[in-house]
Amino acid sequence: MTRVLFAISEWGYWGEELIGPLEACDKAGYEVEFLTPTGNRPTPLAVSMAPGFVDPPQGKSVTSDDMAGRTRDLDASHRLDKPHNLADWVPVRPYPSSPTYLRDMEAYHQAIERIVSHDLPGYDALVIVGGSGAMVDLANNQRLHELVLGFVRLDRPIAAVCYGVATLAFARDPLRKLSLIRGKRVTGHPIDYDFHDGTGFEGPHAVDGSKKGFGDEYINFGPPFYPLEFILRDAVGPEGEFIGNVGHSESVIVDYPFITARSTESSVGCGRALVDVLDRNVRRYGW
Template identity: 70%
Template sequence: MKKILLVLSEWGYWGEELIGPLEACDAAGYDITFLTPTGKKPTPLSVSCSPGYIDPPLGRSVTSEEMAEKTRQVNESNRLDRPKNLASWIPQRPYPSSPTYLRDMEAYYMKLDKIVAEELGEYDALAIVGGSGAMIDLANNQRLHELILGFYKLNKPIAAECYGVACLAFARDFREKRSLIWGKHVTGHPIDYDYLDGTGFEGFHGIDGSNRGFGDGYINFGPPFYPLEFILRDAVGLDGAFIGNVGHQTSVLVDYPFITSRSTASSRECGRILVQVLEKGLTRYGW
């Protein structure tokens, strides 16, 4: 049985971007291990459970009754109750100001190498779910970057959806500091689809310790923190390409080992293509 490590934000994931790959992997008989940054149960964005919600850039609902119900069912089940804790698994890189920096870095790399050699081998692929929460605790999560590098070293498939693709842009060998997707063909949330207002975050977090956060658990940040398309264009370099496929209903690319998916409507295709990569050895798709 193949095993998939599936990463979710604790600040709000988009329901369909979980359901798409999850259903494909379930149908293929794969074993799923869920992973969150601190081991807390992830929260779906409420708009991804609301069919009446109109996506401003697209001017239409991007949440069907079917997907809203499936998201609610998964959230209310016990499947996501006890995800693997990234922070307790992957070490934190030492600060250069440490008085024992060189020894600390030696210990750091020894632990990482041990995890890659002895633990990552049990997984067949890594998948990163999108949604606005990914901007907060996944995109610049150094521990997640090291996990991505580990799967890359083992030549295992790495799938990312929507804002989850930012993790691939920022993942890089700390010594070389060049993006892991340099020279690759990727897709992701294009600037055409960026909100001018309403980029929301939800979860158990609250800066006052009440676990309520702003607005009883909902935070409206306005526009996204960053234009993902521009980041991806810069990350792939002159020999790579960002392909948004704006105007097409879906956009999923495979430039092995990476599988990238544009946004919500591409989620089912992303799951289907991930299975094809694992079962049929697909190495190129969509470009």
């Protein structure tokens, strides 16, 4: 049976950006497992469960009644209760200041080799879910970078949605330190869709210890932490291309092994493309 691993932020995922690829995997009969950075149950962003929420840059609702309901139903189920703990699975990379740095790095590489050669072959694909939380604990997560590097090494597809695509930009060839997407065609959250204000995060991080938010259940960080489009344009280099497809209803790009989806509206398309890659050997789509 085809087995797919989903990486989800603990600081708030966008419901449709999980539901789109997840339901495609379910319909295709795949086995799905979930992973979060520290093993906490992921929390959907409240606005992704609020029908009629109007996205300011796009000037339209990006949360349908149907998708909001599906997100609430998934969150109310027990399906996400026990995700794998990335921190327990993949070791932290040693600091160069360690007095035993060389030996530490040897042990580190041996541990990563065991994961890539023993654990990862059990999975056929990796999906990195988007939402504002992905900026916090997925984009620059070196443990997740090692999984991405491992899936690339095994020639297995990696799908990423919206801000989840940033993980691909920051996952680097360990020797040349060039992005894995250098020379590739990708899409992602374009500058045209960035908030001027209102980028929020949610999850099990409240000052009162609850899992409902940050004490008052919401914190506003203003604009996004970074303009993803500019990062992706730089990461792909002169031989690659960022394709925003702004003004089009969907933007999904397959440049194997990477499947990238622009934002919420392209999440279902991301799931469709993932199935096409896994079941129909599609290697290029959308450009």
